[in-house]
Amino acid sequence: xxxxxxxxxxxxxxxEEQHIPILLSFIAAFVDVVCYLALFRTFTAFxxxxxxxxxxxxxxxxxxxxxxxxxxxxxxxxxxxWLILLRKLKSWKYLRAFVLAIEAALLGAFMLSGAIxxxxxxxxxxxxxxxxxxxxxxxxxxxxxMAQIFHQHVPTTVMTGNFARFAxxxxxxxxxxxxxxxxxxxxxxxxxxxxxxxxxxxxxxxxGALTGAIAxxxxxxxxxxxxxxxxAVLALYQWRT
Numbered sequence: 001x002x003x004x005x006x007x008x009x010x011x012x013x014x015x016e017e018q019h020i021p022i023l024l025s026f027i028a029a030f031v032d033v034v035c036y037l038a039l040f041r042t043f044t045a046f047x048x049x050x051x052x053x054x055x056x057x058x059x060x061x062x063x064x065x066x067x068x069x070x071x072x073x074x075x076x077x078x079x080x081x082w083l084i085l086l087r088k089l090k091s092w093k094y095l096r097a098f099v100l101a102i103e104a105a106l107l108g109a110f111m112l113s114g115a116i117x118x119x120x121x122x123x124x125x126x127x128x129x130x131x132x133x134x135x136x137x138x139x140x141x142x143x144x145x146m147a148q149i150f151h152q153h154v155p156t157t158v159m160t161g162n163f164a165r166f167a168x169x170x171x172x173x174x175x176x177x178x179x180x181x182x183x184x185x186x187x188x189x190x191x192x193x194x195x196x197x198x199x200x201x202x203x204x205x206x207x208g209a210l211t212g213a214i215a216x217x218x219x220x221x222x223x224x225x226x227x228x229x230x231x232a233v234l235a236l237y238q239w240r241t
Contacts, residue, residue, distance in 0.1 A: 029208030078140030
């Protein structure tokens with residue numbers, strides 16, 4: 001025996017799927033940056049941010065708050081819709097591929113509708129609200145999917161909890177010392193693996209935000225072709241596996 005911890009089939013499957021939260025974190029940040037820049041400071045994945053900006057705009061009597069109210073209520077209704085649908089389809093073999101393909105299609109529709117109506121005339125225009133609705137449908141699907149079918153993974157649309165988990169893992173590794181690693185090799189191996197994963201997710205989210213900002217500045221709504229392509233490849237991979 002080499003002393004290496006034994007990996008169960010469940011652990012191996014989880015490790016093999018770690019690309020999913022990493023790529024979805026990149027996509028969530030990418031899309032939210034595009035939404036913030038294109039949809040009058042509105043987030044469609046990180047709806048908490050939209051609530052904070054909404055409160056500020058109401059206090060300062062900024063007319064942009066009207067669309068944000070619409071986005072928040074649409075987000076809630078969208079979550080209910082997707083969660084009910086995913087629960088009904090939970091035993092379907094190709095559910096994961098289906099979810100990723102639908103998100104890709106919705107982001108594609110977001111890209112095309114935004115490009116067609118661009119430049120958007122105002123936060124309360126019908127065109128802007130339509131474009132925002134498509135974006136909300138896409139990102140509520142990702143939020144619902146992470147809660148319902150990818151629930152074993154870390155969140156992908158908000159990083160606050162992941163930063164906390166990262167800090168806890170660092171303290172567990174470096175605060176407990178060598179004695180901890182020698183005493184419980186399995187726990188130490190798991191903690192190191194988790195730390196690496198949190199780092200990858202946080203870096204992917206940061207990269208998605210930066211890439212989204214640069215891509216939107218260059219190509220406008222057509223920047224969304226990047227997350228659409230990633231989701232399409234992920235869906236094909238899930239379908240074949």
